[in-house]
Amino acid sequence: MSKVEQYITSIPDFPKEGIIFRDITTVLGDADGFHLAVDEMTALLDGVECDAIAGLESRGFLFGAPMAYNLHKAFIPIRKQGKLPRATSRMSYELEYGMETIEVHRDDIKPGMKIVVVDDLIATGGTLEAAVHLLEQLGAKVVKVVCLLELKGLHGRDRIKTCPAETVVAYEGK
Numbered sequence: 001m002s003k004v005e006q007y008i009t010s011i012p013d014f015p016k017e018g019i020i021f022r023d024i025t026t027v028l029g030d031a032d033g034f035h036l037a038v039d040e041m042t043a044l045l046d047g048v049e050c051d052a053i054a055g056l057e058s059r060g061f062l063f064g065a066p067m068a069y070n071l072h073k074a075f076i077p078i079r080k081q082g083k084l085p086r087a088t089s090r091m092s093y094e095l096e097y098g099m100e101t102i103e104v105h106r107d108d109i110k111p112g113m114k115i116v117v118v119d120d121l122i123a124t125g126g127t128l129e130a131a132v133h134l135l136e137q138l139g140a141k142v143v144k145v146v147c148l149l150e151l152k153g154l155h156g157r158d159r160i161k162t163c164p165a166e167t168v169v170a171y172e173g174k
Helices: 003-007 031-043 059-071 126-137
Strands: 009-012 020-023 052-056 074-080 088-095 098-105 114-122 141-151 165-171
Touching (some): 003 031, 031 059, 031 165, 059 074, 098 126, 114 126
Parallel strands (some): 141 165
Antiparallel strands (some): 074 098, 088 098
């Protein structure tokens, strides 16, 4: 069991009855917890060769940017549509309640780049799947997905089978 779990707050029946919400703001709000989370996520990249870390808006920025800094790698933001000022490429995907679109600056991605995708959570896997496809469509190779948490009961890992994925903490349920 990871020590990071000590910093995660579980809130029963939020946002609705039967759901246990895993709140990571308590990780971020504690200097030791945040440091530990970033270090443990970075450790999941031991032996992985990459050129850049791509973080998903917005919680992927919180972990991906310090990981990139620690590894002396470029950080590439993947944002919601309409937030990036230069020429972008985009990918749309379905959510349980509608559609979402993510974008990346086209000139941030060079053919053959090896990229690690970082987010806070593997849940249903839709956002991560879209990010991997978007980067690969631009000629990059996604070498790994790293997240702080995984909700195994939602089977999101099944949607990102083209690259290895690891998390620091995994919960069996939803």
